[in-house]
Amino acid sequence: MxxxxxxxxxxxxxxxxxxxxxxxxxxYVIDADQIARQAVRPKSSGLRQIVNEFGLKILTNTGELDRSKLGNLVFNDSNQMTKLNAIVQPIIRDLIKQAVAKAKLVQxxxxxxxxxxxxxxxxxxxxxxxxxxxxxxxxxxxxxxxxxxxxxxxxxxxxxxxxxxxxxxxxxxxxxxxxxxxxxxxxxxxxxxxxxxxxxx
Structure with a gap:
């Protein structure tokens, strides 16, 4: 195992x-930071949920997540951070589980x-x-x-x-x-x- x-x-x-x-x-290395970025990529369910919660102001002109703007909203407000984590953490966990299953195939x-x-x-x-x-x-x-x-x-x-x-x-x-x-x-x-x-x- x-x-x-x-x-x-x-x-x-x-x-x-x-x-x-x-x-x-x-x-086999799984990078959780890369997975976190994958969870909020353009047109993803994660990004749609974040926009529904925080508004279009957290997007760039090209429709990507503006991490700086989102960071300014959540890093100094624990309630906002809790809302963000409630959206992204279940997605990140699922993606990690998928990555682990893929890694196990390589042995x-x-x-x-x-x-x-x-x-x-x-x-x-x-x-x-x-x-x-x-x-x-x-x-x-x-x-x-x-x-x-x-x-x-x-x-x-x-x-x-x-x-x-x-x-x-x-x-x-x-x-x-x-x-x-x-x-x-x-x-x-x-x-x-x-x-x-x-x-x-």
């Missing part, structure tokens, strides 16, 4: 690098569900093992400042908007520290895959 690994972490912890290392080791070494909000959106019930990629907060802040061209206050605000890494680590079956070299991180990945049965829930 192919194990499903839920891969998560905080912003700028290097989760995408770890996902790539899993892929290079023979795993990979493992299936990786790469999901930044794995724990926040309670996808843990869909996976066998939870892996959290972590770095110290000062490293996370510095990486984020460079990557997204932010000042220190902006970077700290982005980090504070997510579940604290320490809380995610408590819920993890395996923690990958991503502060060393790429080779060191690769060894963490290999170690996990070699002992996958030890972490199955």
């Amino acid at each position: 192919t194990a499903i690994i839920g891969l998560t972490g905080g912003i700028a912890t290097g989760k995408s690098t770890v996902a790539r290392l899993f892929a290079e080791a023979g795993c 990979p070494r493992a299936i990786i569900l790469d999901a930044p909000l794995l724990l926040e959106q309670h996808y843990e019930s869909m996976v066998d093992v939870i892996v959290v990629v972590t770095v110290p907060e000062n490293v996370q802040r510095d990486r984020l400042m460079v990557r997204n061209h932010l000042n220190g206050a902006q970077a700290r605000a982005r980090i504070a908007s997510q579940m604290p890494l320490a809380d995610k680590e408590k819920l993890a079956d395996f923690v990958i520290s991503n502060t060393g070299t790429i080779e060191a991180t690769k060894q963490h990945v290999i170690e996990l895959l070699d002992h996958l049965s030890d972490f199955s829930r």
